[in-house]
Amino acid sequence: MNLSLDQPLWLALMALAIPLAIVAICTFGAMTRFRLVTAILLRTALLGVAALMLAGAASVREVNRVAVVAVVDVSRSAVTFGAFGDSGPSAMAAAFMREASLDRGPDDLIGVVAFDGVPRVVAAPSASPVLDRPIEPTGVEGSAIGAALERAASLIPDDARGRIVLFSDGAATDGAVMEAVARLANGRTATPIDVVPYAFTSAREVVVESLEAPGFATPGSVITLRVTTRATAPTAGRLTVTREGEPIDINGSEAGDARLVEAPVGRTVFLVDVPATDDRLQRFEAVFEPIEPTADRVATNNRAEAFTIAPGPGRVLLVNGGAQDLATADNARLARLLREGGVEVDVEPPATMPDSLVDLQAYDLVILADVAADEVSDLAMLHIEAFTKELGGGLLFVGGPNAFGAGGWRGSRLEPLFPVLLDLPERLVVPEAAIIFVLDSSGSMSQSVLGSSRSQQDIANESAARAVASLDETDLVGVISFNNDASVVRSLGSNTDPRATADRIRGIQSGGGTNIAPALRAAKAQLETADAKVKHVIVLSDGASIEPEQLPGLAAELRDAGIAVSTIGVGDAADTKTLTAMAQEGDGVFYSVVNPRVLPKVFLKAVRVVRSPMVREQPFEPVVVPTGSPLTADLGAPPTLGGLTLTQARSEPSVTNAMLAPTGEPVLAHWRFGLGQVAAFTSNAEAWARDWRGWVGERAFWTRTARTLARASSSTGRDFRVDRSADGIELRYEAFDADGTPIERASVPVALYGPDGDRRDVRLRQTAPGIYTASVEATSSGNHIAIASPTLNGSPLGASLAGTTIAANAEQRRLEPDLALLERIAEASGGRMLDPLGADTADLFNRDGIAPRVARRPLWPILIVWLLALTIADIATRRIAWDRLLVATPALAATGAAIDATSRLATARSGTRAKATSQPVQTLSDRDARQAIKAAETRRVKAEADRLRAMRESQNKGGARDANSPPANDGGGLLEAKRRAKRRFDNDEQR
DSSP states (O other): EEEEEEEEGGGGGGGGGGHHHHHHHHHHTTTTHHHHHHHHHHHHHHHHHHHHHHHEEEEEOOOOOOEEEEEEESHHHHHHBOOOTTOOHHHHHHHHHHHHHOOOOTTEEEEEEEEESSSEEEEEEEOOOOOOOOOOOOOOOOOOOHHHHHHHHSSOOOTTTEEEEEEEOOOSSOOOOOHHHHHTTTTTSOOOEEEEEOOEEEEEOOOEEEOOSSSOOOSSSEEEEEEEEEEOOEEEEEEEETTTEEOOOOOOSSSSSSSSEOOOOOEEEEEEEEOOOSSSSSEEEEEEEEESGGOOSSSSSSSSEEEEESOOOOEEEEEEETTTTTTTTTTHHHHHHHHHTOOOOEOOGGGGGSSSSSTTTTTEEEEEEOOGGGGGHHHHHHHHHHEEEEHHEEEEOOSSSSSSGGOOOOOOTTGGSSSEEEETTTTOSOOEEEEEEEEEEGGGGSSSSSSSSSSSHHHHHHHHHHHHHHOOTSEEEEEEESSSEEEEEEEEEEEEEEHHHHHHHHHHOOHHHHHHHHHHHHHHHHHOOOOOOOOOOOOOOESOOOOGGGGGHHHHHHHHOOOOOEEEETTTTTTTTHHHHHHTTTOEEEEESSGGHHHHHHHHHHHHHHSSSEEEEBBBBBOOSSOOOSSTTOOOOOOOOOOOOOEOOOOOOOEEEEOOTTSEEEEEEEEEETTEEEEEEESSSSSSGGGGGGGGGGHHHHHHHHHHHHHHOOOOOTTTTEEOSSSSSSEEOOOTTTTTBBOOOOOOOEEEETTSEEEEEEEEEEEEEEEEEEEEEOOOSSSOOOOOOOOTTTEEOOOEEEEEEEEESSSGGGGSSSSHHHHHHHHTTTTOOHHHHHHHHOOOOTTTTSSOEEEEOOOOHHHHHHHHHHHHHEEEEEOOOGGGGGOOHHHHHHHHHHHHHHHHOOOOOHHHHHHHHHHHOOOOHHHHHHHHHHHHHHHHHHEEEEEEEHHHHHHHHOOOOOOOOOOOOOOOOHHHHHHOOOOOOOHHHHH
């Protein structure tokens, strides 16, 4: 065993041993030499143990067992194109590992990791059989080789040597494989990666690798599209191109819109010219359809998409909340007023509203009319924020029962964009709602969701936290979790600190059974005494509760107490029958959620349904404030409005409150947010604006508002390109003056948005006069949008937008394994390329070539015991004169103690005389002390014998005492003994 130190510099504390020893000698001079040396040694040992603990001492030993982790590619490309006969990639890998493991030792371990778009641990390294466990894909698109290798390496125990065996076709889509391999090769313990490549079938296949379109085009110009195909055999087919779903005639004078083409073996590029339209956004799709169906196996890889942006005028998107029949919807009047004013309007319900920056680029203004927060996806919110803040798009919120705070927008991503505060006015002090969330925390809630690393519990906790954030601070909120029993996470109280409540909710852990009844009783006990307009319990569960027959009756008891009960069933295992009955008996609503990912929206909807609308439906005369706002210029006195959604005015000076209610609440407010403008109209254009219908200023008001908020037309994209490259995306910005002079030393930050809404900030470097470029990784399929916001000496040069499309099913667009990548993985990691048919010679458990590992065991548990023992011994040595116990006999010990006491007394009495004579004090050793004791005893015995002899001689000279003489008085003998003792003491002093 060897010793290892994490921070050896702490051993410098041992230098304190010398000064501590000097202090001990000066301080403990009265101790015997043996006891003094013992005290110094104990103090030094105590210091050494403390230094070792601080230095992180650990015992290390080299280990000999081997852990082999099989990393199995089960992506779509492997399953579709792999040559596995009647089996699949998982069966092939299991058979290989089983045969290659025949020579493994009894302590050697085997683990399995499977991956497609995400890695998944099938079996942690174990000595037990694990190769028969089923390996199923997660269903996530992609081939995350790098992430799978790092996940496998993390499973290798510290007390085992490691080896990874990768089974794959090399069609990686994560773009960072070699970086992951480099981290494994250069880590604390290098892990070799052996590679078993998949073989592909020789079946005929043709794919459309890409469709490329220019990022920018002017109306009336010709757009040249590049369609790239690849085929394993000559294939004839029809090439079709569509724009916004409508076919484009690319066949010239021939009949039909499609062009007949021949795709030879290998890669072929077809050029297609199409005229540009006046539309702001033009999306294209190219499709190759083989004439012979047997010439192609996979149809999903026969199409690709691209888009072009033009500088033409955009339209207005009106998202109409809560209505399916747009013709009779409340806000259909608003769309009609805008169209009559010459504004082009698209009306969509929230369910079909655009949720990507590419789609939003077609619009200059987005209107959310009576739309609730739970009706808008998180992705749409993210892109609306970027559309407004970075692209200068306009945003208008229009009120209604489902808008603003009543629609659950408080705490949402878009709340900072509102030019009004969503809290209730402070004078409304009566709590609007008292809500208790009852959350299932049983063991089944720990299962992962759709192959991700997040569990149902994580998503449920986060959903409840977001629901709490959407409530007003005057609302009463409580949280109870349940498994076998109920646990109060947060007692019912005002929602003054939603962040602290959210932190408590996120701390709920899974475990145990499912028992809803105790949680319902606990919620009832808290809500019965609450003072609120609405009392509600929201129960979430993913399973069947103990004694389910009593739950509807409990819900009825809560209903009779004025408390409604709503329920949310998550997953297929939820007891929907009981949860539905609970909601019916409790006058609530039942929500069935099959996909836990939608839980956040369901929670927000449940809270919105529970909470009575934050609206005031009373007629009032809106007051136009003389602020100089362009929205109310020359408006005059507007007619009566029948209601409004309650909000509060912002205090920021950048907000213009152009119209107020007589009681002070905002009716119309607007401000600039980033590059765009945002306005809020807390009433609406239909139900509460009936008196406006005959008013001549109605159409002018809405038309002026839309035109003022809308983004101005620009040449976005003229000097900015985003192109697809082999390794990701290439960004290129060209900065030139009107006369063609390059703009030097500009700052060009770029916000790159992926199809999932993830944002990356990139800064372009100047690579040539007026040219700024950068390369970034981008592997997820879909539209990638980049927004450049260049500045020169702090002055903005104007935002530019461009983008590109990465085709879906990227790994299925490869027609052969990427053997070059697989070979680089093996070489960089010190591994080997293995023959798929040579499992018997793989020698996976051979220790040669595997870096030895050491098992490291921290010593602090042992050292802390020694530290405690040495501390006690050190204190005992200094406080207890234990050295006296080492004297040979009890008699000598007593004599020594007497002499020691006498010596101390004599020293005290003669202190002045000792100082006067300035004689040095001699310190006796143990041997000298014993000799002194013996000599003193000899002198005492001799002196006593001399005294007795003198007495006898005196008696002989004086004659015999008369027999009748009286005896000596009673005190004479005692006095004589005292005199003799004094004479002896004086004699000892003189000597």
